[in-house]
Amino acid sequence: MREDEDELGTVNLPDDVYYGVHTVRAQANFDVSGAVLGDFPAYLTALAHIKKAAALANADIGVLRPQVAEAVCQAADEVAAGRFSRRQFPVDMMSGGGGTSPNMNVNEVLANRANEILCGHKGYDLVHPNNHVNACQSTTDVIATAITLALHRDLVALIGAVGVLENALEEKIEEYRGAVKLARTCLQDAVPITFDQEFGAYLAVARRSIARLRAAAANSLDVPMGATIVGTGLGVGASYLEHIYPRLAEVTGLPVRKHPNFFDCIQNGDIFQEISTVLKGLATNLAKMAHDISLLASGNRAGLMELSLPAVQAGSSFVPGKVNPVLPEMITQIAYQISGNDTVITMAVQGADLDYNAWTAVIAKNLFESCRLLQHGVPLFADKCIRGLRMDTQRCRGYAELSLALSSMVGVVFGHDDGIRVAYHAKEHGTSIRESAVLLGVMDEETADVLLDPVTLTDAALSSTVLDRLVERRRAQTRALISGLPVEARRGLMTVAVAMAQADGVIAPEEVSALDVVADVLQVPLDHDLTLPVSLPTGLAALDRRARELIYSCSLWIAFADETLDPSESDLLGRLRVELDLSEDTATGLRAKFVQAHSTRHSYLHQFDKLPWWEEFEGLVATLAADSAP
Numbered sequence: 001m002r003e004d005e006d007e008l009g010t011v012n013l014p015d016d017v018y019y020g021v022h023t024v025r026a027q028a029n030f031d032v033s034g035a036v037l038g039d040f041p042a043y044l045t046a047l048a049h050i051k052k053a054a055a056l057a058n059a060d061i062g063v064l065r066p067q068v069a070e071a072v073c074q075a076a077d078e079v080a081a082g083r084f085s086r087r088q089f090p091v092d093m094m095s096g097g098g099g100t101s102p103n104m105n106v107n108e109v110l111a112n113r114a115n116e117i118l119c120g121h122k123g124y125d126l127v128h129p130n131n132h133v134n135a136c137q138s139t140t141d142v143i144a145t146a147i148t149l150a151l152h153r154d155l156v157a158l159i160g161a162v163g164v165l166e167n168a169l170e171e172k173i174e175e176y177r178g179a180v181k182l183a184r185t186c187l188q189d190a191v192p193i194t195f196d197q198e199f200g201a202y203l204a205v206a207r208r209s210i211a212r213l214r215a216a217a218a219n220s221l222d223v224p225m226g227a228t229i230v231g232t233g234l235g236v237g238a239s240y241l242e243h244i245y246p247r248l249a250e251v252t253g254l255p256v257r258k259h260p261n262f263f264d265c266i267q268n269g270d271i272f273q274e275i276s277t278v279l280k281g282l283a284t285n286l287a288k289m290a291h292d293i294s295l296l297a298s299g300n301r302a303g304l305m306e307l308s309l310p311a312v313q314a315g316s317s318f319v320p321g322k323v324n325p326v327l328p329e330m331i332t333q334i335a336y337q338i339s340g341n342d343t344v345i346t347m348a349v350q351g352a353d354l355d356y357n358a359w360t361a362v363i364a365k366n367l368f369e370s371c372r373l374l375q376h377g378v379p380l381f382a383d384k385c386i387r388g389l390r391m392d393t394q395r396c397r398g399y400a401e402l403s404l405a406l407s408s409m410v411g412v413v414f415g416h417d418d419g420i421r422v423a424y425h426a427k428e429h430g431t432s433i434r435e436s437a438v439l440l441g442v443m444d445e446e447t448a449d450v451l452l453d454p455v456t457l458t459d460a461a462l463s464s465t466v467l468d469r470l471v472e473r474r475r476a477q478t479r480a481l482i483s484g485l486p487v488e489a490r491r492g493l494m495t496v497a498v499a500m501a502q503a504d505g506v507i508a509p510e511e512v513s514a515l516d517v518v519a520d521v522l523q524v525p526l527d528h529d530l531t532l533p534v535s536l537p538t539g540l541a542a543l544d545r546r547a548r549e550l551i552y553s554c555s556l557w558i559a560f561a562d563e564t565l566d567p568s569e570s571d572l573l574g575r576l577r578v579e580l581d582l583s584e585d586t587a588t589g590l591r592a593k594f595v596q597a598h599s600t601r602h603s604y605l606h607q608f609d610k611l612p613w614w615e616e617f618e619g620l621v622a623t624l625a626a627d628s629a630p
Contacts, residue, residue, distance in 0.1 A: 002122060018088050018122065020108035020129065026101035030092040033365070037093065037102045038086030040368050045080045046149040046252075047106045050142055050225070051133055052076035053251045057243035058135045068132055071114035084109065093365040098358040099143030107133040136236040136244075138228040140266055140356065145223040147364045149252060151275055154371035155217035159210055161378040162282070166206040168382035172389060173199050180454045181306060181396035182403050191408065192400040192454035195391055202292075205285040212278045220275065222257050223248070224265040230355045231262035266356055269349035272363050279370045280342040286378070287335035290328035293389070297325060306396050310388025327385035334373045341366035400454040406433040409451055409463075410442060413470050418442050482522060489547035490522045492537045496551055496576060498526075499534045500558040504566040514558055536572075541581035548580040549590055556594045 001012045004021040011024045037044055052073045059069035078084065088109055095101040107129035114127040127133065134142075176195040183193035225248060226241045228234050233241070241258070248256045259265040299305035300323070308323075315322035344366050348359035357363075404423050410433065411419025426436040434452045437443050443451065450456070451470055456463050482490065497518045501511040507530055519526035528534055540548065555576055559569045577587045 015122075018084065018109040018112040019090070019105055020112065022101065022104035022129075023091060023108055026091045026095050026097075026105065030095035030101065033092055033094045035093045035365060035369075036086065036089060037091045037105055038089035040093070040150070040364075041082065042150040042153045043102075043146060043364065043368060044089060044106070046146040046153070047102070047142070048076040048079040048110075049149070049251045050137075050145055050248070051106060051110055052080075053244060053248040054135065054137055054225075055133070056247040056251070057240055058237065060243040060247070061237045061239050063135050063237045063240075064132060067118065068114065068127055071117045071127060072110055072133055074117055075110040075113035078113065079106070079109065093361060093368075095361055096358075097361075098139060098356065099360050099364075100139045102361075103134070103139045103142050104129065136226070136228075136240050138235065140229045141224045141227040141262075143360050143364075144227075144265060145225050145248075147360060147367070148220040148223055148271065149254070149256070150364075151272075151367060151371070152217050152220040152254065154368065154375070155213050155220065155275070158371055158375050158378075159213045159217070161375045162206055162210050162213065164379040165382040165386065166203065166210065168386040169199060169203040169206060172386055173203060176391045176393070178455075179391060179393045179396065180400050180458060181391075182399040189399070189403040189405055191403065191405045192457045194455075194458045195396075197458060202289045205282075205289065209278075209282040209285065212281065216275045216278045219271060221255060222259045222265070222271075224259045224262045226258075227262035227266055231266045233262070263355070267352060267354075269345075269352060269357050269360075269363060272345060272367060273349045276342045276345040276367060276370065279367075279374065280338050282374065283335040283338040283370070286381070287332045290325075290331040290335075290381070293385070294325040294328045297389075306392055306399070308390045308392065310385065312384050312388075325385075327381050331377055331381045334377045337373060338370045341370045397454065401434070401452075402432050404433060406452050406454075406457070409433075409457065409467075410437055412467060413451065414442050478521065479523070485547050485550070486543070487524075488539075489543050489551070490524050492540055492543070493547075493551045493554055494519060494522055494524050494526065495528070495534060495537045496540075496555050497558045498528045498530065499536055500555050500569060500572060500576075502530070502533060503559075503569040503572040505568070511558065518554065518558070536576060536579055540576075540579045543580075548582060549586070552576060552580055552582060552587060553590050553594055556591060560594075 002015060003010050004013055004024075005011070006021045006025070008025070011021050013020065013024065055064060055069040055072040055076070058064040059066055064072075089102075089105055091101045091105045093102075110133045111124055111127045111129040112122040114133070115121070115123050115125055118126045173196045176199075179195040180192050181195055181198065183190040183198070224231070225244050226233055226236050228236060245256060245258050293307060293309075296304050297307040297309045300308075309325055309327075311323045313326060315324035315326070345363055348363045349357070351357075351359055404426055407419045407423035407426070409419075410422045411417075422433055422436045422440060422442055425431070425440055426433050429436065431439070434448045437452070438445055438448050447470060450466055456466055485493075497515055501507050501515055512530070515526055515530075540551065543551070552573075555573060559565055559573060573587075577584070582590075
């Protein structure tokens with residue numbers, strides 16, 4: 001046994017330990033978390049490097065004799081190389097005192113080992129923990145520097161861990177590139193998407209996280225060595241600052257920089273908060289990814305079953321053959337823990353009083369723990385889960401083809417009301433949108449195959465080209481039908497439309513919009529002064545039957561533009577029938593046909609949605625013109 005003492009008295013120490021009285025006091029006072037300095041090798045290595053750099057700088061300026069500095073450096077190298085066991089660094093990471101206990105633990109171990117190197121035995125005959133190992137330093141600048149340097153190395157290691165995930169995602173994306181599946185919004189069926197598009201979002205998270213980690217690692221190289229206790233530099237030797245930073249860079253191999261404002265660095269912990277935020281952001285995104293994968297792999301008979309997870313262990317002690325999402329669950333729990341750590345760090349940063357933050361112990365413990373959880377967890381998730389995922393491509397394509405959301409494409413091309421009609425039909429009859437669209441006569445099979453192909457709908461450029469082609473084909477067909485009407489018939493129809501809108505003495509806004517649509521479809525200008533009354537044109541009876549029936553049917557559409565048929569409009573329709581030389585039976589048949597088409601188009605609309613859908617006119621004209629063809 002050997003003895004060591006402080007102002008509180010003497011303690012006995014086993015011969016094989018290198019720490020001293022300050023470590024013993026801390027060990028007795030703060031045995032709370034079970035996590036000790038020796039459990040955090042990056043932090044311990046950073047402290048050893050700082051002590052070595054300080055010894056070299058102090059030797060440079062004559063504060064330490066060369067022999068003492070060399071012995072301290074050798075001892076520090078041995079600590080950094082891991083030659084001392086966890087038992088030599090028993091100070092709890094939750095110790096009070098703003099880091100004094102871990103700083104003194106390292107000072108004592110290095111002093112005893114350096115004295116052993118010089119004298120052959122432990123003790124402080126030639127090397128003292130405070131006077132020599134801690135020369136020109138305080139706990140303040142040592143601990144702040146050690147935490148940031150340790151975090152730098154942890155962040156660099158974490159970049160490598162996230163890189164494993166990045167590679168695994170890249171490989172999986174290539175494996176299933178172009179495979180169609182169903183996207184979901186609010187957990188409801190949405191539009192088709194490809195595997196690489198969906199998982200490409202996860203890959204983007206990994207890459208963005210790597211970029212953020214690199215930035216955080218670079219920012220953690222500004223350190224306050226030489227600030228001593230509050231930032232004034234009180235207690236450092238002359239020209240110490242000029243030597244400590246080159247020596248620190250030499251020892252660590254890192255481009256360490258002098259912090260531009262010691263007072264800021266000592267008081268404010270926003271650098272720790274920023275790093276914690278980056279870690280929480282990564283963990284949160286990973287948890288979202290893990291949750292998605294668990295949901296997509298839910299089953300194995302009654303879930304989504306789009307993905308299958310690799311079986312890495314028995315999923316249940318009770319249900320044979322069950323495969324649980326154990327790796328996604330691990331990542332999710334890591335995210336929960338890191339979110340909690342971030343809250344603690346936030347409180348500790350904001351809780352700094354005046355000129356010094358005394359809560360560095362809990363900041364360091366939680367930051368190191370967050371880094372460690374991610375360093376270990378992310379590669380496991382990548383290797384044991386992502387790499388082994390399997391996609392049920394047939395099931396996924398089937399889901400995409402059956403999605404009612406494909407009705408949105410029907411609405412884009414054929415009008416929103418037709419899209420609603422098709423969607424309701426498919427839902428009520430258990431058919432696909434494609435089948436319902438064809439059954440209802442909204443489109444033919446050839447158009448449905450092109451327009452509603454899930455692969456097409458995952459590519460914006462391709463779907464836009466298909467849409468443009470289909471819309472143009474439909475418009476070309478309508479233009480061809482309309483162009484087949486004599487110009488005088490089209491002009492007559494336009495005049496009749498204006499007269500019908502004026503029939504009740506007031507032209508409603510809906511009727512003005514309807515007239516604009518009529519003019520566009522008929523390819524004739526709306527050059528009438530709507531404030532002046534318009535009479536029915538003469539010579540309508542001389543037009544062919546097709547033109548006369550089309551004029552009457554389109555007049556019905558104008559009359560119903562505001563969803564009401566006034567007596568004046570009904571009277572005008574009666575006079576128009578006579579001018580067109582249509583029998584009452586023919587007029588009644590045309591009206592029945594129009595009413596059926598109009599009511600069918602609106603039967604699936606909500607009750608409050610009474611305004612007409614103007615895009616229906618083009619289709620109405622095309623239908624009536626085709627039906628009236630000889």
